[in-house]
Amino acid sequence: MKQYLDEYVTYLEDVKGLSRSTIESYRADLQGFIAFAAERDVINPQEVTRTMLGLYMGRLRQQGKAASSQLRCTASLRSFFQYLVRQAVIGQDPTQLLENPKPERKPPKSLTIEQVDKLLSAPDSGTPQGARDKAMLELLYASGIKVSELVNLNTHDINMEMRFLRCAVSGGKERILPITQIAAESVAFYMQDMRDKLIRDTDEDALFLNSLGTRLTRQGFWKIIKKYGKLADIDEEITPHTLRHSFAIHLLQNGADLRSVQEMLGHSALSTTGMYQSTKKSMKEVYDHFHPRS
Template sequence: MSTARDAAGAFAVPDEVARAFRLEQFHDFLALERGAADTTQEAYARDVARFAAFARTAGVATPGDATPRALREFVFHLKDLGLSPASIRRTVSAVRTYYRFLLTEGYVQRDPSERLETPKRWRTLPEVLTVAEVERLLAAPSLDDTLVFRDRAMLELAYGAGLRVSEWIGLRVQDVLFEDQLLRVFGKGSKERLVPIGRSAIGAAAVYLRELRPTLEKGKGKGVLFLNARGEPLSRMGAWTILRKHVERAGIAKAVSPHTLRHSFATHLLEGGADLRAVQEMLGHADIATTQIYTHVDREYLRSVHRQYHPRS
């Protein structure tokens, strides 16, 4: 099957798609009628070619068949690809220009891009670790390390409860409720919440409290759970340093911060079928909209839930 490339040569589409979506005519329009700069022509042609390829895979045969919903799905697709908000804004602008061209030339009867929104400020989220990567990270502390029991407990609780770094280093000994398998966490504004923790986290915390913390405590611990080698409460920088050491040891190439563990915690729960409101409560978010932005749920999973449970799906 032959393909046609846009001017930048960076995005190929089948000739049939290029013809159906009038990509060559659009490029001529950019060059001749708008007098666009070469870089703009290339970018817009590439963006519209990407749209045409996406539309075909979504069952849209021609640009006239595209609906506003299909265009919104395209924007979500761009976000899922990891494009920056600036690139997505440019693509939306290209698609709008494309449909104005089609409408003016009489190739379409309506403009589905008329109300297409641009992402004004999408948050940049940290990378998510896979479950396998989390397992490698949690297994990274070695028995050869003097502070192995502390490090294991720290990583297990940080991931197991989805903690912010300030919550992580602010935990007190009395905040681990062993019998109830809960962690008492004080979040933003000193708001208290209770987060369930699993057997692995409970076990790691118990071993640390029994085997290591008493030897670290030199009267300067102030009741804080995690102490440094001098017996003082662990600092934010200390937590980062410990995490970085074990990320490297686990052979994880991604940029991992304490927030990455929190994000992974929420994402893994949602991917496993957890209720969004339950995750909101565990994360300590006052508004569920924050949870929806923060936890990038697989859109296909959401669609499958809707198909399965909505009476008119």
């Protein structure tokens, strides 16, 4: 099969125009399989069966290869044998019924409650930008909305007195979500005392404004949360979704039911929300919290 591998690599270079790193990954995957097949005295592609391919994927799992590496190897094998079918080297593709490895589902990264407190305390509310940033961070952690939903909020979408926000979603629908007292107070302070210092056009309805007086963007918020992550001395990587993940995980850790969290996050499938349950408290935390004499 080695001669066909060389021809296939040339095809990837000249016809497909793939990058050098991608081609080398394909080559390494296929060389591994060719060596595996040779151990079983299979040197011709016509002799390769789906069973043999399944055995090879099993070996990769036994070796502890990551699911992403297994998926890439499956893609490499499929591409190679489909190429051989097109070249009339083999009559049937042995990868046709080969199952894809299940992708690894890593739990979302979140912050501890102490880290969230430090992050939310980082902005200086004495400045217009600081008051805006404090309101945004408090609102994200209080409601679990997406950053895109946050920056699309308008002034009339927040009810500080009743402590809820109205969040527009696709299809013309909306979600009504509760917010904390401190989030409501932070938004109220920003709107009453600081927003006017940012606004340029009195007709602007966007709740959160940038330095030009127009609606803040997702990219703008990305820079803001990165800045406060550094100010709060948080070593973990913080993304715009970090507070949303932390919101969900902290609710579940403190006894919220999965269905309610699903509704607040706006997930259509309960299984999507279920990924947050993979992050569990330690045995000692569970013991200290629930044992009556701990």
